[in-house]
Amino acid sequence: MLKKCLTTATVMLALGGAAHAQDYPVDPVLLVTHSSPGAGGDVFLRELAKAIAPELGVNVIVENVSGGSGATAMAYMAEAPKDGSVFYGTTPTFIYTSLLSNPEYSYKDLDPLVNVFEDPEVIFTSTKGSIKTLEDAMNKARESRGTWGASNPSSLERQSLELLKSVSGVNAAIVTHEGGGDMLINVLNGTLDIGVGEMQELRAQIEAGEVIPLAILGKKRLPGYPDVPTATELGYDVVVRKFRGIAAPKGLPEDIAAKWEAAVSDALERPDFKEWYENNSLKPDFMPQSEYRAFINSFAEDTGAFLRSVGVIE
Numbered sequence: 064m065l066k067k068c069l070t071t072a073t074v075m076l077a078l079g080g081a082a083h084a085q086d087y088p089v090d091p092v093l094l095v096t097h098s099s100p101g102a103g104g105d106v107f108l109r110e111l112a113k114a115i116a117p118e119l120g121v122n123v124i125v126e127n128v129s130g131g132s133g134a135t136a137m138a139y140m141a142e143a144p145k146d147g148s149v150f151y152g153t154t155p156t157f158i159y160t161s162l163l164s165n166p167e168y169s170y171k172d173l174d175p176l177v178n179v180f181e182d183p184e185v186i187f188t189s190t191k192g193s194i195k196t197l198e199d200a201m202n203k204a205r206e207s208r209g210t211w212g213a214s215n216p217s218s219l220e221r222q223s224l225e226l227l228k229s230v231s232g233v234n235a236a237i238v239t240h241e242g243g244g245d246m247l248i249n250v251l252n253g254t255l256d257i258g259v260g261e262m263q264e265l266r267a268q269i270e271a272g273e274v275i276p277l278a279i280l281g282k283k284r285l286p287g288y289p290d291v292p293t294a295t296e297l298g299y300d301v302v303v304r305k306f307r308g309i310a311a312p313k314g315l316p317e318d319i320a321a322k323w324e325a326a327v328s329d330a331l332e333r334p335d336f337k338e339w340y341e342n343n344s345l346k347p348d349f350m351p352q353s354e355y356r357a358f359i360n361s362f363a364e365d366t367g368a369f370l371r372s373v374g375v376i377e
Contacts, residue, residue, distance in 0.1 A: 087119045097129055097157070140173055140312055153307070176309045176311045178307070179307055183305070201233060209235040212250060222303065285344045306362075
């Protein structure tokens with residue numbers, strides 16, 4: 064198996080007993096994320112691990128395999144066993160990295176298994192700066208260009224800011240980072256005018272009064288933040304869809320895929336898991352394997368078309 068470039072954290076979740084054990088063939092199960100500890104993808108998998116472990120009847124380990132905006136993790140997964148012991152936390156990043164950097168292994172070398180959530184994206188700023196609304200940020204960009212932040216070059220967040228530039232006609236500088244945590248720091252210290260992230264990553268800073276959410280990049284306002292308008296409501300038609308799901312190495316047996324479909328569906332109904340994802344503004348968006356495969360292929364085609372339209376790829 065490919066040597067991992069960097070393993071930043073590993074957590075074992077012990078079972079006191081599995082009430083809904085499905086006679087799963089291996090134990091433990093490894094969930095791999097390209098995200099750094101504390102980032103949205105990492106937090107998602109750790110919470111999913113707690114909910115899925117009793118449904119599968121196994122121990123679940125979350126491991127961070129960083130490097131290359133997901134390229135290292137995809138290579139790791141492409142060479143992983145096909146016995147149901149290793150899975151990957153999918154986000155739009157693994158599509159963008161595949162299209163933008165032409166890695167040795169791409170999203171095509173993994174098999175989408177099941178989607179779990181839609182994770183709404185939000186434009187935000189520091190409470191300590193002069194920007195208090197999205198229009199303030201746009202006006203600054205018109206007057207002095209402005210500086211906007213995205214988590215990494217191969218990300219849906221980067222595309223959302225490029226779309227915002229396109230529909231508004233401004234020419235703000237977009238600064239990319241190695242992760243959402245680094246980008247958040249630069250918003251808080253005033254280096255960046257605005258950033259784009261997920262509510263689950265920003266919730267603590269919003270509650271602490273350090274961050275102001277300016278606009279939701281979705282079709283609707285979020286139930287937990289009814290006063291935050293959508294970008295479309297503010298006159299900027301930018302709607303993006305960030306998914307959070309699971310992929311497997313190609314060749315996963317059908318019976319194991321079926322166990323995961325059932326386990327994820329049941330986990331979404333667990334009261335403790337439901338409380339967590341509702342508090343963090345995550346929207347359940349369950350897709351079984353057949354539907355998720357089609358969705359990923361469509362998302363990749365649409366993303367490729369966008370990147371070609373703006374001259375990023377040929």
